[in-house]
Amino acid sequence: MDLITARELAQKLREQINYYSELYYEKDDPAISDYEFDKLMHQLIDIEEEYPELLTPDSPTHRVGGRASNSFEQVEHVVQMGSLQDVFSDEEVVDFDRRVREVVSDPIYVVEPKIDGLSVSLEYRDGVLVRGSTRGDGFVGEDVTENIRTIRSVPLRLKRDIPFVEVRGEVYMPVASFEKVVAQQELKEEKPFKNPRNAAAGSLRQKNPKITAQRGLDIFVFNLQQIEGVQVSGHKESLDLLKELGFQVSPSYLAVDTIEKAIEEIRAIGQRRGEYSFDIDGAVVKVDSLAQREMLGATAKFPKWAVAFKYPPEEKITTLLDVEVKVGRTGALTPTAVFEPIQLAGTTVSRAVLHNQDFIDEKQIAVGDKIIVRKAGDIIPEVVAVAEHCGNPTYQLPEYCPSCHTKVVREEGEAAIYCPNIECPAQLMRNLIHFASRNAMDIDGMGPAVLEGLVNAGWVHSPADLYDLTEEQIASLERMGKKSASNLMNALEKSKQNDLSKVIFALGIPEVGEKTAAELASAFGSMEKLSWATLEQLTALDGFGEVVAQNIVSFFLEERNRVQIERLAKAGVNMESTKVKTGDTFEGKTFVLTGTLPTLKRNEAKELIESLGGKVSSSVSKKTDYVVAGEEAGSKLTKADELGITILTEEQLLQMCQK
Structure with a gap:
């Protein structure tokens, strides 16, 4: 394809993608399948990769993420991105109204939901997005433009070419996206995000925009920071304008002329919070008139023209029906409470993790008890306490593994109970997911769905089997074509060059995280030397206790693990460290x-x-x-x-x- 043909096709593809995106995201009326949409997107990506000069600032391919960045540049905010004063009662809202009326007469208030996310600034010149930045400390934030571009509801080009406009919005993670991310983290036995806000903040500040693009972030724009070429006199008027320009603005905003009506709307938003597909932690009351805001001014911390009403956490009582136990990657048994479904913070909840036997014993939880459940951070279900004991004995975790029926063990001083059988079927999938994960061997494209297909096909029984796969085997999996299979084979080949520290972490030795794995690689320099390390050598390392040292020694004593490592080495996986300690100039610094x-x-x-x-x-x-x-x-x-x-x-x- 020559350049002229490529330019014409790229323009046509952009128009098609933008059209289908508008139908899907703005009108909730999808016209083509996700598969067909992805094919259009990948066709455009291929053209822009072949002809980089055709890549435009408003190209929809930015939605899938650009190149990774080593650091975020600082951005100084011309208009301060301040925070709001919190209030927790009707009386405090009335008191806010009294203070406002001492300065201005007949204020109009705008009441809207307070989205629980990460505050950002978006800047546009001549209608095109030129910069996105985090709030930071309100005065200086970080440039996250490439990551902002991956959020599909952020317009890359406005519907009117205004000379300059800066808006403030809240990047958030919808409940459905959050639950999906947490499920993947739990499957990989990674530490899950605590709540959607933490998830949104962590996702937006990823150095690799491709990861941000996969997290399903969204945004509501709630304030006009500055604008050129257009006159605006009030907050509601500014939101109406922003909606016209193509922004997704606050999900509801109501103008009222009395504080009593504002309080009614606060209550109405509280009642509707369960209907939203995102997390809110309150409602905001703002003076509408921008001129009146100027008269009211601000304190050192907060503007005097707005307050944020915070809702209390919701708790409900339900009946514990059962306790289910799953086996994790390391063999740890994790109990989950199964209870009569209840509505909490807008979603139906019927399960909550009980952590371990100590947690159950502390609260004296028994099947049949009436338990108090709430959502930590308004999203993660947790058992707070027992409201009424039924008389049954406190639940005890099983003596035998529910997957392979091996007798479980509990080491002295540990809270977790383990299945010691390294061939336990329940551990295989989680071991494979961990091995292929980004922080371990980083095999791009080797996700849970692909691994499940490989296991079900009978081709993979251990991590070492991954390096025996053929392109034909991978291509035969559902939703995998020749190109995807080729990419995955390249990713497998690339993973062989990882530093020893990543290989050690990927092995899944109990209590050996990324930092510990890096220290082991630096101290011993090779897998061979590490495999023969003694307890004395390991405990002599800074920060290594007897439990971690014993786990390492025990791991390498297992014949199955030694065979696994030999197979990996034979496949070409690097077993030497490139980060061996070369001196002690900075020891202790x-x-x-x-x-x-x-x-x-x-x-x-x-x-x-x-x-x-x-x-x-x-x-x-x-x-x-x-x-x-x-x-x-x-x-x-x-x-x-x-x-x-x-x-x-x-x-x-x-x-x-x-x-």
Whole structure:
């Protein structure tokens, strides 16, 4: 395809994709299947990859994520992104009205839901999105433009070419997306997000926009920060304008002329909160007139023209019907309460994790009891207490594994109960998911659905089997074609070059996380040396206790594990560390990196410091020895100055490394 043909086809594809996106996301009237839509998108991606000069700022391909970034640049907000004063009762709302009326007469209030997410600024020039940034401290945030572009409800081009407009919105994760992400995290036995707000914040600040694109984020725009070429006199008028421009604005906003009507709407929003597909933590009452807002002004912390009413957490009583037990990747047995369905924060809830036997014993939970359930952070169900005991004995976890019927064990000092059988079928899928995950072997495309297909086909019984797969086998799986199979084979090949630390983490040794795996790789340098490590050698390492050391020794004593490692090595998986400690110049010293260094990337500087025995922390404290500062260093540099911590340039760091 020549350039002219490619340009014409790219334009046609953009028009089609934007049209179908508008039908799907704005009018809730999809005209084609997800599969057909994805084919159009991938066709456009292929053209833009072949002809990079055809990539435009408003191309819908930004929705799937661009290149990963090593750092976020700082953005200084021209209009401060402040927070609101919280109130918790009708009396406090009335008191707010009294203070307003002391300054202005006959105020009109706008009442709207308070979305629980992450506040951001979006800037447009001549109708095109040019920058998206986080709120930060209200004065300085971070540039997350590439990640913002992946949110499908963010217009990349406005419906009118206004010279300049800046809006403030709340990026959030819908309940359905949150539950999907948490389910995947639990399946991989990763620490799940606590609530949708944490999930949204963590997803928006991903260094790799492709990960952000997969998280299903959404946004509501709730404020006009600044605008050129258009006059606006009130808040409701500004929201109406923003809706015309193509923004998804607050889900409801009602203008009222008395505080009593405002309180009625607060209650109405509270009653509707269960109907929303997203999480809210309150309602906001704002003075509508922008001129009156100027007259009211602000305190050092909050504007005087608005308050946020916060709703209390909802709790309900239900009957515990059963306790189900699942076996995790490490063999740990996790009990889950199954109770009569109840409505909490807008969704039907019938299950909640009971954590372990100690948790059950502490609350004396028995099947048949009346229990009190609430949603932690208004989203994760949890058992608070027993409201009424039925007389049955406190529930006890089974003595035998529910999957393979091996007698379970509980090590002294541990809360978890384990199935010791490493061939337990329940552990296989979770082991494979962990092995292929991003923080382990990072096999792109090897998700739970693909792994389940491979296991069901009888081709994979252990992680080492993944490297024996053929492209034909993968291509034969449901929803997998030749190109997908080829990409997955390339990802498998690429994973063989991972550092030893990732391989150690991928093995799933109990209590060995990413940090511990990195320390083991640095200390021993090869899988062979680590496999023969003694308890004495391991406990001599900084921060290694007897439990972790014993888990490592026991793992390598298992013949099955040794065979697995041999097979991985034979397949070409790297078993040597590229980050072996080369000296002790920085032994016992803690560094913090901030800003953009002249020649070293952040991870390169980190590896250099660690190779000489130092530690790199993400935050400045009294325990920090050095702060290495580059261009545009921010609050970390300021704090280091305040604490009197030594500040180094990259050149000074490199000079210290040579001593």
